[in-house]
Amino acid sequence: MPEATPPAAGPSRQTRSGSFATAQVQAGYVTGLAENTAVPSIHQSNGFEFSSLSEARDLFALRKDGNIYSRAANPTVLVFERRVAELEGGIGAAGVASGQAAVAVALLALAKQGEHIVAARQLYGGTVDLLQDTFADWGIEVTFVDQDDTAAWEAAVRPTTRALFAESISNPIAQVLDLGAVAAVARRAGVPLVIDNTVATPYLQRAKDFGADIVVHSATKFLGGHGTSLGGVVVDLGTFDFTADPGRWPQLTQTYPRVPDGSLVERFGEAGSPYIALVKTKYVHDLGPSLSAFNAFQLLQGLETLDLRMQRHTASALTVARFLESHPAVARVHHPGLDSSPWHANAQAYLPDGTSSVFAFDLHATGDADADFRLVEEVISRLRVVRLVANIGDARSLVAHPASMTHSHMSPAQLAEAYITPTTVRLSIGLEDPRDIVDDLCRALDGVSDVASDDAGAERQLAEAGSH
Incomplete structure (x- = not known):
């Protein structure tokens, strides 16, 4: 029988380079052609063409560096990684899909089933979820300690401990870690200190200068700065020697399949x-939390103005914090730039270029959980400039209620240990005119103060009536 002919693919049309169907896929583009763009290009490609099968074999075997597939590496992402590594003083970085992914892969590359991590208990609520729930499912035990208690860090270390983990500035209370003291504990334990530097950014603090070994960022926040793109990054600062105790780090020092x-x-x-190679070739490759080329491009755009934005963020935040400290409706303000802050001395030592623009304040509590929630809700409902959004590090000023939002999975005891009360309100101060932010908060708080005064007057009248 004669061979069957393939069905016609529509009308037969020809172009200068061949058939219409082939031209619509391949015309006008030459693989590997260099374009002299002035800004990093978006390499929006899943895969990359190899010059030969031999080259592909060497790339897959890690004998040669190059592009294979965007799940593990992409040229636009590589620019972002190199830029953040440079800003942090690191030797390599891995861009991932979110800050949560950055924390996860950074620690998974250090600790496996049956091993142990010591972490500060003053962490972002999502990080607590990851460490106490998901890591427990995977057989990795985490001990939480008061980040300000150096003796507690020391006492929590075990022979199976593989990392210490903390935030340089905590979310939401803006506690400033005594990074040097915790780094000394890590050195004595022979394990790396991993620091989440999201709130500080490398502009306000280079954690490497104070003894950190690995840094993670939610690039979604200040590095990007505009609330448009999720991303995260892990940076190896090059300060920890995994070969000093090779038996403790077989994933790096023994034969890697x-x-x-x-x-x-x-x-x-x-x-x-080697550490970043492990993060990329195993945990990003296998689990797939890849940073897209487009998001990497947007994060690079944000990085170009990081210092300018952080100057404005921090200066405005201190102005707002000083206003809040003077308002009668506010019980306390958690901002390390204030003389009243328990972490003011740490801020002076570790944050010489500005303190946190993410901080919290407490309203006067009533002692009744429902009433306290309604009080916070009333304040937030009156805000017009400051927006109710579950994010920080945005160009816009944002507000959140940690107890019912970002830290809602934590137990009452955990909330208390993190200094979060039912009337704690978190702010992330943006780039608006600080006078507008202060006026907005003033209107919201004055309205609540008026309501509280009216309620108190009504209660006095009732009490007086009952006494006659």
């Missing part, structure tokens, strides 16, 4: 980061 006849230290130890 994905590197033929060698370990990650042998392959990447001279000119690169």
Whole structure:
């Protein structure tokens, strides 16, 4: 029988480069052609063409550096990684899909089933969820300690401990970590100190200068700065020697199945980061929390103005904090730039270029949970400039109620240990005119003060009536 002919693919049309169908897929583009763009390009491609099968084989075996598939590496993402690594003084970085992913892969590359992490208990609520719930499911135990208690950090260390973890500035109370003291504990324990530097950013604090070994960021926040793009990044600061105790770090010092006849230290130890290679080739590759090229491009745009924005953010936040401290409706303000803050001395030591623009304040509590919630809700409902959004580090000023939003999964005891009360209100001060932010908060708080005064007057009248 004669061979069957394929069905016609529509009208037969020809172009200068061949058939219409082939031209619509391939015309006008030459693989590998360099374009001299002045800003990083968006390499919106899932895969990359190899010059030969031999090149593909070497790339997949990690014998050669290059682009394979955007789940693990992408040229636009690589620019973002290199830029953040430079700002943090690191030797390598891995861009991922979110800050939560950055924390997860950074710690998973250090601790496996049956091993242990010591973490500050003053952390973002989503991080607490990850460490106490999901890591427990995976057989990784986490001990939470008061970040200000150096002795507690020391006492929590075990032979199976593989990392210490904390935020340089905590979310939402803006506690400033005594980074040098915790770094000393990590050095004595022989484990890396991993710091979430999201709130401080490398502009306000380079954690490497105070003893950190690995930094993570939710790039969604200040690094991007505009509330448009999710992203995260892990940075190896190059300060921890995994070869000093090779038996403790077999994932880096022993033969790695994905590197033929060698370990990650042998392959990447001279000119690169074995740790970041592990993060990328195992945890990002296998779990897939990849940073998209488009989001990397937007985050790069944000990075270009990081110092200017942080100057405005922090200056405005201190102005707002000083106003709040003077308002009668406010019980206390948690801002390390204020003389009244328990962390003011740490802020002076660790944040010389400005303190936090993410901080919290407490309204006067009634002692009744429902009444306290309604009080906070009343204040937030009166705001017009400051927006109710579950984010920080945005160009816009944002407000949140940690107890019912970002930290709602924590127990009452955990909330108390993190200094979060039912009347705690978190602010992330944006780039608006600080006078407008203050006026907005003043209107909201004055209205609540008036209502509270009316309620108190009514209660006095009732009490007086009852006494006659």
